[in-house]
Amino acid sequence: EVQLVQSGAEVKKPGESLKISCKGSGYTFTSYWIGWVRQMPGKGLEWMGIIYPADSDTRYSPSFQGQVTISADKSITTAYLQWSSLKASDTAIYYCARIYGDYVKFDYWGQGTLVTVSS
Amino acid sequence: QSVLTQPPSVSAAPGQKVTISCSGSSSNIGNNYVSWYQQLPGTAPKLLIYDNKKRPSGIPDRFSGSKSGTSATLGITGLQTGDEADYYCGTWDSSLSAGVFGTGTKVTVL
Numbered sequence: 763e764v765q766l767v768q769s770g771a772e773v774k775k776p777g778e779s780l781k782i783s784c785k786g787s788g789y790t791f792t793s794y795w796i797g798w799v800r801q802m803p804g805k806g807l808e809w810m811g812i813i814y815p816a817d818s819d820t821r822y823s824p825s826f827q828g829q830v831t832i833s834a835d836k837s838i839t840t841a842y843l844q845w846s847s848l849k850a851s852d853t854a855i856y857y858c859a860r861i862y863g864d865y866v867k868f869d870y871w872g873q874g875t876l877v878t879v880s881s
Numbered sequence: 882q883s884v885l886t887q888p889p890s891v892s893a894a895p896g897q898k899v900t901i902s903c904s905g906s907s908s909n910i911g912n913n914y915v916s917w918y919q920q921l922p923g924t925a926p927k928l929l930i931y932d933n934k935k936r937p938s939g940i941p942d943r944f945s946g947s948k949s950g951t952s953a954t955l956g957i958t959g960l961q962t963g964d965e966a967d968y969y970c971g972t973w974d975s976s977l978s979a980g981v982f983g984t985g986t987k988v989t990v991l
Binding site: 797799806807808809811812821822823824825857859862863864865866867868869871872873874 | 883913914916918920925926927928931932937967969971972973977978979980981982983984985
């Protein structure tokens with residue numbers, strides 16, 4: 763069974779750093795791209811970027827380029843999303859999802875990680 | 882703001898049909914496949930339709946997708962209370978070199 767299990771909710775202060783994770787299982791982790799999607803409170807879905815764990819090839823949406831870093835450790839079948847300096851506007855639920863085929867076909871999703879940034 | 886436009890809400894009585902439009906341009910819908918997602922309250926999105934009109938295993942044929950030019954449409958027939966959710970279209974945008982989602986549509990069963 764394909765599963766993506768994300769790390770737990772986080773509460774951080776502005777300016778702090780953060781790295782959240784997404785562990786894949788039940789499939790060959792290095793054969794599929796993994797993507798990250800943001801959902802701000804009460805808002806829609808936003809495509810942030812994707813990574814191919816086999817070689818760490820990464821693509822970012824222009825809206826998120828330079829704002830976050832996507833990485834992966836194929837030895838432990840885990841993808842990451844990190845911030846070096848959080849802002850209040852980063853408060854959102856972040857989903858990871860496996861990509862099947864083209865870059866917007868997310869067939870399996872993690873449960874989401876709520877990140878709250880507040881002073 | 883999203884480059885794909887959807888109506889904010891649609892509604893119908895149980896058993897009826899609703900359609901949800903997703904309007905884009907030649908840089909996205911016009912030249913790329915469209916996917917559709919269902920997001921039930923408090924849950925992660927779920928893939929409903931991919932490659933414009935294909936359904937993943939387990940998705941009932943009450944859900945259908947189509948594409949014409951720079952617009953795509955999701956149809957739901959035999960509406961059920963369990964279909965109350967937010968629905969999003971998604972595709973690749975060749976100009977942005979990034980994926981994009983629609984603005985989202987809330988389906989209400991009256």
